[in-house]
Amino acid sequence: MSEKLDLNEIRQEITLLDQDLLALLAKRRALTLSVAKSKVQQIRPIRDQQREQELLIRLIKQGKILGLDAHYVTSVFQTIIEDSVLNQQAYLQTLANPDIQVPTVSVAFLGDKGSYSYLASHRYFSRRAEKIIESGCQRFSDILHQVESGQVDYGMLPIENTSSGSINEVYDLLQHTNLFIVGEITQPIEHCLLTSVNTSLDKIKTIYAHGQPFTQCSNFLDKQTGIRIEYCDSTADAMAQVAKLQDETIAVIGSEEGGHLYQLHALEHSIANQIENHSRFILVARKAIDVAEQIPAKTAIILSTGQKSGALVECLLVLKQKGINMCKLESRPIQGRPWEEMFYIDVEANLKSFALQEAINEMTPHTNFIKVLGCYPIEHISPTSVPSSAL
Numbered sequence: 180m181s182e183k184l185d186l187n188e189i190r191q192e193i194t195l196l197d198q199d200l201l202a203l204l205a206k207r208r209a210l211t212l213s214v215a216k217s218k219v220q221q222i223r224p225i226r227d228q229q230r231e232q233e234l235l236i237r238l239i240k241q242g243k244i245l246g247l248d249a250h251y252v253t254s255v256f257q258t259i260i261e262d263s264v265l266n267q268q269a270y271l272q273t274l275a276n277p278d279i280q281v282p283t284v285s286v287a288f289l290g291d292k293g294s295y296s297y298l299a300s301h302r303y304f305s306r307r308a309e310k311i312i313e314s315g316c317q318r319f320s321d322i323l324h325q326v327e328s329g330q331v332d333y334g335m336l337p338i339e340n341t342s343s344g345s346i347n348e349v350y351d352l353l354q355h356t357n358l359f360i361v362g363e364i365t366q367p368i369e370h371c372l373l374t375s376v377n378t379s380l381d382k383i384k385t386i387y388a389h390g391q392p393f394t395q396c397s398n399f400l401d402k403q404t405g406i407r408i409e410y411c412d413s414t415a416d417a418m419a420q421v422a423k424l425q426d427e428t429i430a431v432i433g434s435e436e437g438g439h440l441y442q443l444h445a446l447e448h449s450i451a452n453q454i455e456n457h458s459r460f461i462l463v464a465r466k467a468i469d470v471a472e473q474i475p476a477k478t479a480i481i482l483s484t485g486q487k488s489g490a491l492v493e494c495l496l497v498l499k500q501k502g503i504n505m506c507k508l509e510s511r512p513i514q515g516r517p518w519e520e521m522f523y524i525d526v527e528a529n530l531k532s533f534a535l536q537e538a539i540n541e542m543t544p545h546t547n548f549i550k551v552l553g554c555y556p557i558e559h560i561s562p563t564s565v566p567s568s569a570l
């Protein structure tokens with residue numbers, strides 16, 4: 180007969196191990212901060228992908244000896260390295276901009292507690308501030324107004340989504356603001372079906388949802404028969420209502436993380452038509468920031484060329500000649516000037532770099548308006564891959 184296993188005892192052992200893992204992660208984080216300090220002294224870039232690859236190959240080998248598969252080891256350490264790079268970047272940014280290092284920040288975003296904009300704001304500031312004063316807004320223009328008037332320090336705005344594309348309203352507002360883009364963050368959008376009490380899918384009769392998630396989950400909803408949809412002003416509002424009702428026949432579409440704030444649990448995960456769904460958010464402030472040279476930077480420029488033929492091509496050719504990578508080009512009509520367009524260009528370059536300064540100077544004669552919206556650190560850390568021979 181096999182020995183009797185005591186579940187509580189095993190769980191206690193796991194709890195202790197997890198505690199040790201946390202202590203080790205904190206120790207590693209502290210060490211990487213010392214690495215950042217030494218890189219500041221030696222003026223070396225934060226990212227060293229050769230070092231990352233060597234480290235991953237060694238860990239995969241050691242992991243195999245311990246019975247851990249290569250994919251598991253790779254994904255755990257890619258996450259650890261991403262955190263390390265972002266933390267080091269955040270540290271360097273406080274040196275480049277001493278006034279941004281404050282324990283409490285106030286942020287305006289769309290929706291209430293639990294909205295995707297709320298989650299993006301919390302994630303962005305989790306490594307940068309101790310406390311966030313939240314200001315949930317009903318409209319994008321309210322967010323900009325709150326920052327412009329000094330009511331809050333920052334505004335978080337969604338700018339593009341992998342399934343629905345650019346958010347035109349936000350682009351149009353950027354034409355008329357004096358604020359600067361000072362940061363970005365990409366937030367995964369994972370729609371779930373959430374409930375406030377234990378229930379099952381066949382019991383659900385009503386689903387509360389905001390219009391956008393409702394559209395993005397149409398395939399899932401089409402498969403459910405006899406269900407009534409209750410439209411709400413926002414996902415946060417829908418979650419708050421369902422949490423209050425405590426009804427086993429009612430569910431809401433929202434993120435699992437946001438749902439936790441309302442004591443809701445996921446009955447179904449990943450119900451969106453497109454599973455890989457991310458939104459990119461930009462952070463705006465009244466003052467532009469400097470980006471440390473050791474950090475990869477993005478600069479956002481807006482320009483208009485009137486109706487001069489070929490002028491946009493000339494501007495883009497300047498970027499090509501300077502070896503500057505353009506990562507986004509968007510155009511929007513200019514209000515009151517029919518057939519004229521405002522172009523939004525994101526380039527992977529630091530505004531302080533000689534190449535970009537020269538490029539802006541050479542582009543200017545081809546434009547009748549040109550303005551830098553901001554320069555900020557690239558937040559997306561592409562994971563270092565390992566050769567297949569190591570897997």
Ligand SMILES: O=C(O)C(=O)C[C@]1(C(=O)O)C=C[C@@H](O)C=C1
Pocket residue numbers: 211214215225226227228230231234259260263264267
């Ligand atoms: O060793 C370094 O140079 C670090 O910055 C540390 C570290 C890591 O966390 O292991 C992080 C970023 C680099 O790209 C490589 C490795």
